[in-house]
Amino acid sequence: MKIKFITIKNGEAVPRNRIPHLAFDDFRNDALTIVGSGGNVVQFFVYPDTGGSLKMLAVLRSGNSLLTAGCDAPEIWPSFTAVHPPFNLFEREIAEQFGITPDKHPWLKMVRYHANYRGADDVFGNDYTQDIPGNYPYYAVKGEEIHEVAVGPVHAGVIEPGHFRFNCIGERVLHLEIQLGYQHRGVEQLLLNAPPLRFPIIGEGIAGDTAIGHSLCMAQAMEALSGIVPDPGARIVRTIALELERIANHIGDLGALSGDVAFLPVANYCGRMRGDFLNMSLLMCGNRFGKGLIRSGGVRFSPTNEDRGILSRRIKELKPQVEHTIDLLFSASSVRARFEGCGPVPTEDARKLGLVGPAGRGSGLSYDVRRCFPTEHYDRLDIPENLETGCDVYARARVRADEVLQSINMIQSLLRFPVETSCVQPNGFSMAPSSFTVTVNEAWRGEVSHAVLTDEEGKLLRYKIKDPSFHNWNALAMALRDTGISDFPLNNKSFNLSYCGVDL
Amino acid sequence: MIKLLKNKFEQGYRTSGYPKTPVELPPRYRGLPAIHQDAPGEMADKCEKACPQRAIDAKTRRIDMGRCVFCGECERISEGSFVSFTRNFGISASCREHLLTDGTLPSLAEHAKAHFRKLFGRSLQLRQVSAGGCNACEADLNVLATPFFDLSRFGINFVASPRHADGIVVTGPISRNMKTALLETYNAVPAPKVVIAAGSCAISGGPFFGSPEVSEGLESILPVDLFIPGCPPHPLTHLHALLTFFK
Ligand code: SF4
Numbered sequence: 001m002k003i004k005f006i007t008i009k010n011g012e013a014v015p016r017n018r019i020p021h022l023a024f025d026d027f028r029n030d031a032l033t034i035v036g037s038g039g040n041v042v043q044f045f046v047y048p049d050t051g052g053s054l055k056m057l058a059v060l061r062s063g064n065s066l067l068t069a070g071c072d073a074p075e076i077w078p079s080f081t082a083v084h085p086p087f088n089l090f091e092r093e094i095a096e097q098f099g100i101t102p103d104k105h106p107w108l109k110m111v112r113y114h115a116n117y118r119g120a121d122d123v124f125g126n127d128y129t130q131d132i133p134g135n136y137p138y139y140a141v142k143g144e145e146i147h148e149v150a151v152g153p154v155h156a157g158v159i160e161p162g163h164f165r166f167n168c169i170g171e172r173v174l175h176l177e178i179q180l181g182y183q184h185r186g187v188e189q190l191l192l193n194a195p196p197l198r199f200p201i202i203g204e205g206i207a208g209d210t211a212i213g214h215s216l217c218m219a220q221a222m223e224a225l226s227g228i229v230p231d232p233g234a235r236i237v238r239t240i241a242l243e244l245e246r247i248a249n250h251i252g253d254l255g256a257l258s259g260d261v262a263f264l265p266v267a268n269y270c271g272r273m274r275g276d277f278l279n280m281s282l283l284m285c286g287n288r289f290g291k292g293l294i295r296s297g298g299v300r301f302s303p304t305n306e307d308r309g310i311l312s313r314r315i316k317e318l319k320p321q322v323e324h325t326i327d328l329l330f331s332a333s334s335v336r337a338r339f340e341g342c343g344p345v346p347t348e349d350a351r352k353l354g355l356v357g358p359a360g361r362g363s364g365l366s367y368d369v370r371r372c373f374p375t376e377h378y379d380r381l382d383i384p385e386n387l388e389t390g391c392d393v394y395a396r397a398r399v400r401a402d403e404v405l406q407s408i409n410m411i412q413s414l415l416r417f418p419v420e421t422s423c424v425q426p427n428g429f430s431m432a433p434s435s436f437t438v439t440v441n442e443a444w445r446g447e448v449s450h451a452v453l454t455d456e457e458g459k460l461l462r463y464k465i466k467d468p469s470f471h472n473w474n475a476l477a478m479a480l481r482d483t484g485i486s487d488f489p490l491n492n493k494s495f496n497l498s499y500c501g502v503d504l
Numbered sequence: 505m506i507k508l509l510k511n512k513f514e515q516g517y518r519t520s521g522y523p524k525t526p527v528e529l530p531p532r533y534r535g536l537p538a539i540h541q542d543a544p545g546e547m548a549d550k551c552e553k554a555c556p557q558r559a560i561d562a563k564t565r566r567i568d569m570g571r572c573v574f575c576g577e578c579e580r581i582s583e584g585s586f587v588s589f590t591r592n593f594g595i596s597a598s599c600r601e602h603l604l605t606d607g608t609l610p611s612l613a614e615h616a617k618a619h620f621r622k623l624f625g626r627s628l629q630l631r632q633v634s635a636g637g638c639n640a641c642e643a644d645l646n647v648l649a650t651p652f653f654d655l656s657r658f659g660i661n662f663v664a665s666p667r668h669a670d671g672i673v674v675t676g677p678i679s680r681n682m683k684t685a686l687l688e689t690y691n692a693v694p695a696p697k698v699v700i701a702a703g704s705c706a707i708s709g710g711p712f713f714g715s716p717e718v719s720e721g722l723e724s725i726l727p728v729d730l731f732i733p734g735c736p737p738h739p740l741t742h743l744h745a746l747l748t749f750f751k
């Protein structure tokens with residue numbers, strides 16, 4: 001059977017009428033075929049067309065291709081998730097946003113706890129007079145000696161809110177349920193109503209630790225729709241920024257992992273060195289998280305030769321420290337004893353769940369946007385395949401450590417030559433009418449994607465955001481199965497998923 | 505063991521001398537804005553229009569640092585002629601109106617409440633509540649515990665239970681879904697207690713202002729004692745605020 005989805009390039013704007021509008025059954029069959037034969041969901045969402053009718057749109061990936069098609073959205077449809085779990089949160093999100101129902105969805109529960117956009121009957125039977133989570137049937141295990149541990153939304157540390165519910169027998173976790181929604185700020189709807197000058201500020205606030213990843217997706221989408229092409233210098237600066245973000249976060253998490261197994265030297269060294277990398281972003285653009293750096297058309301700050309010198313010197317000084325700290329971490333037998341075999345997510349499960357980023361690579365899935373759908377300067381860089389097959393905390397930590405060292409090398413090579421870019425000026429841009437674009441980038445947690453549709457007048461019709469955590473939260477639940485509850489913090493940090501990136 | 509010692513030697517002693525010795529932030533850091541009162545009116549209007557946060561009042565020539573995200577757009581547009589940012593990171597205030605700055609800021613030390621100093625000057629235990637937002641505020645509060653800032657040397661700690669806390673530090677625009685949890689945490693802190701709003705989200709809704717899913721700032725929900733502006737506030741801004749207000 002021939003697939004009716006068409007290929008679309010990363011960051012390419014296409015007229016909406018070029019996207020095949022299929023009969024629902026064909027759409028569903030094709031989507032299931034693609035995901036069933038090793039593909040994954042990049043975007044799957046609903047939007048109200050100009051006439052008011054609801055349409056579905058999917059962007060899937062298969063090998064090095066992005067595939068897209070749409071269809072009319074039925075009020076009720078046979079759930080995709082029942083066949084292939086990677087559709088899980090996407091279908092629940094659709095149900096929550098538009099009040100339509102994936103029939104026989106095995107886990108049909110709210111995602112963010114808000115009323116749907118069109119005032120339709122609530123799929124979950126909530127009227128939102130109650131506090132979150134409303135009608136939320138938690139998984140329950142019954143039997144003698146079974147007990148539940150409920151944690152959050154307010155957690156013990158300085159971290160984001162979320163609710164975790166452990167079903168345990170003794171110390172052993174049978175299942176962990178993760179219920180989010182507390183950070184919901186209504187970002188997608190806000191973008192529809194906000195003036196374009198607010199877009200980059202809102203984009204940088206989707207997930208602060210991924211400010212570069214998300215603002216890159218946003219800028220690339222706006223550039224595609226308005227036909228602006230950033231200069232090569234800007235692409236280099238943006239590549240450096242994304243790699244700095246990756247390094248800072250991975251080092252921070254390696255430190256946190258070390259802290260959780262009570263190996264404090266590495267925890268402290270990493271905490272300090274993470275700061276040193278954040279301070280490089282501060283040097284580049286005045287903000288430790290890179291906020292204010294990326295705008296449609298390029299960047300707002302370009303590193304001067306003096307900046308390049310400072311950055312190169314600092315990296316040169318830090319590199320051996322990073323290498324030695326990582327070596328110290330992985331050669332400590334007390335650390336290995338705790339990391340190895342802890343929280344396994346076998347490759348087969350990872351594939352079934354559709355994991356992305358280091359979580360996927362630690363479980364044997366090599367996918368990396370930088371290699372498969374390169375943007376910015378990545379097509380000229382050699383991105384190694386970071387594959388670990390251990391599938392445990394050790395493997396996830398190892399992938400991250402390797403990526404830190406690779407990213408340091410990348411930045412060093414990019415800093416070798418002067419970067420020239422004419423910084424973008426804040427002038428308005430107009431988006432092509434009746435168009436569609438999708439952008440994907442490999443941020444430190446994995447594949448970030450934004451999808452944008454414009455109406456006949458070139459105004460936003462739909463702005464869809466997907467953080468990599470949207471794919472990966474269930475991996476944490478899987479890792480915890482049959483694991484001691486005291487290993488939760490360690491596993492949690494090995495993934496370090498985003499709450500606000502999912503809650504939007 | 506040898507590796508441990510080698511690493512310890514290589515890492516060295518890293519704790520900042522602040523506040524005894526001054527720290528300088530890099531040139532592009534944007535702290536307290538200098539607002540040039542003699543700039544042409546059109547320029548002020550132009551900046552007001554271009555501000556994504558509606559933080560500029562061209563008439564009174566003030567910037568609301570509670571709304572501002574320090575993106576630097578106004579400085580770029582006016583090429584520094586109307587607004588230029590200084591590297592002064594001490595930008596916190598004890599009342600909301602003080603953040604409407606003409607480029608100056610009332611001294612936080614003078615406006616600090618004396619009884620807080622007496623109660624918490626030697627030991628301050630804080631419970632952080634993350635309520636919406638993007639998690640960057642939390643991240644830069646967290647680093648206060650790293651060796652460089654080493655907050656605990658001042659007797660200030662973040663604690664796990666509100667029952668052990670002297671106050672709360674709130675980040676995020678207080679999403680509808682976090683309001684109850686925030687209030688419950690606040691109520692669980694024994695009185696007398698302090699309330700700190702950290703970041704532009706917590707002060708005004710920040711980048712998310714206007715969304716029906718968030719509040720217009722913590723003050724619409726609880727009485728706030730200390731406002732720490734920024735998106736996110738630099739760790740030194742946090743440190744300056746805590747030390748000036750409580751010490
Ligand atoms: S720096 Fe502040 S005042 Fe200036 S444009 Fe940005 S948000 Fe507005």
Ligand code: SF4
Nearest residue numbers: 637638641703704705
């Ligand atoms: S103030 Fe800025 S940095 Fe802080 S939570 Fe809000 S958006 Fe994030």
